[in-house]
Amino acid sequence: xxxxxxxxxxxxxxxxxxxxxxxxxxxxxxxxxxxxxxxxxxxxxxxxxxxxxxxxxxxxxxxxxxxxxxxxxxxxxxxxxxxxxxxxxxxxxxxxxxxxxxxxxxxxxxxxxxxxxxxxxxxxxxxxxxxxxxxxxxxxxxxxxxxxxxxxxxxxxxxxxxxxxxxxxxxxxxxxxxxxxxxxxxxxxxxxxxxxxxxxxxxxxxxxxxxxxxxxxxxxxxxx
Numbered sequence: 736x737x738x739x740x741x742x743x744x745x746x747x748x749x750x751x752x753x754x755x756x757x758x759x760x761x762x763x764x765x766x767x768x769x770x771x772x773x774x775x776x777x778x779x780x781x782x783x784x785x786x787x788x789x790x791x792x793x794x795x796x797x798x799x800x801x802x803x804x805x806x807x808x809x810x811x812x813x814x815x816x817x818x819x820x821x822x823x824x825x826x827x828x829x830x831x832x833x834x835x836x837x838x839x840x841x842x843x844x845x846x847x848x849x850x851x852x853x854x855x856x857x858x859x860x861x862x863x864x865x866x867x868x869x870x871x872x873x874x875x876x877x878x879x880x881x882x883x884x885x886x887x888x889x890x891x892x893x894x895x896x897x898x899x900x901x902x903x904x905x906x907x908x909x910x911x912x913x914x915x916x917x918x919x920x921x922x923x924x925x926x927x928x929x930x931x932x933x934x935x936x937x938x939x940x941x942x943x944x945x946x947x948x949x950x951x952x953x954x955x956x957x958x959x
Contacts, residue, residue, distance in 0.1 A: 738826060750827060751905075752898035754841070754924055757816075757823060759894055759917045761845040763887045764815045766852035769808065770883040773876065776804055776857055777864060777959065801959060808853050816845045837928065844924035847948055848917060854951040856883050861958025890917060907936035919944030 738745075738753060745753075769776065778800050786796055824837040856879075863875055890897075897904070897915065904912040905922060912918050922940025925933045 736822075738823075748899075748902050751901045751921075751925065753823075754844075755898045755901060755917070755921045756894060757819060757841065758844050758848045758920050758924060759890060759898075761812070761816050761849035762852045762917045762920070763891050765808070765812055765849035766856065766883065766887045768811045769853040769856045770880055770887070772807070773856060773860060773880055777860060797959075812846060812849045812853065815849060816842070820845075840924055840927035843927055844920045847923065847944065848920035851916060851920070851944065851948045851951060852887075854948070854955050856880075858951040858954035858958065859883075861955060865958050902934070905934035905936050905940070907934070907939075912936060912940065913943055916944070916947070919947065 778796075782796075782800065820838060820842060821834075824841050825834060828834050828837045859879060860876070863872060863879070867875070897918070900909075901921065903909050904915075904918055905925060919940045922933075922937040923944050926937040926941045929937075
C-alpha cells in the first residue's frame with residue numbers, strides 16, 4: 736500500500752529492490768519459523784514412546800509425521816506470501832496476460848526462497864541427528880539455532896545495502912553474489928520476468944538456487 740502512490744515514477748532498479756524485499760521477507764520468515772520450531776520438526780522421544788506401542792506400521796508413522804511437517808511449513812509459506820501476491824504484482828503490469836506472467840514469476844521466487852530457507856535448518860538438524868552422538872545434540876542444537884537466527888537477522892538488517900545494489904549483484908560484477916541465498920532467488924525472479932534480456936548473472940544465480948533447493952530437499956528426505 737505504501738508503494739501504490741510511488742510506483743508510476745519509480746526507477747527500474749528501485750522496483751527490483753522492492754521485489755528483493757518480497758523475496759527476502761519470505762526467506763527470513765520461513766527460516767525463522769523452521770529454526771524456532773527446530774525440536775518439533777523431527778520425531779521426538781514422546782512420539783516413539785506414545786506411537787510405537789500402537790499397532791501402527793513404520794510407514795504409517797513416517798507418512799503421518801512428515802505430512803504434519805509439510806502442512807505446518809506449507810501453512811506458514813502460503814500465509815507469508817499469499818496476501819501480497821496479486822496486489823504487489825498488479826503494481827507493475829498492465830493487462831491480464833502481464834498480470835499472470837508477473838504473478839507467476841513472483842510466486843515462483845518467493846515460494847522457492849521460503850522453501851529453501853525452511854528446509855535448510857531441517858537438513859542441518861537431520862545431519863546432526865544421524866551423524867553425531869546423541870549427547871552432542873542438545874548443546875550443538877542451541878548453537879546452530881543461534882547461528883541461523885543471527886544469519887536471518889543479518890540478512891534483514893542488510894536489506895538496504897543489498898537491495899539497492901541489485902544492478903551490480905545481478906549483473907555479475909560482484910563475485911560474492913553467489914554466496915547470498917536470497918540473491919539466488921532474486922536472480923530467478925528477474926530471469927522469469929525478462930528471460931534472455933535479464934541481467935547477465937540472473938540465469939547462473941537462478942540455477943544455484945534451484946540446485947540448492949533440490950540438495951536440501953534430498954537431505955531432508957534421506958535424514959528424515
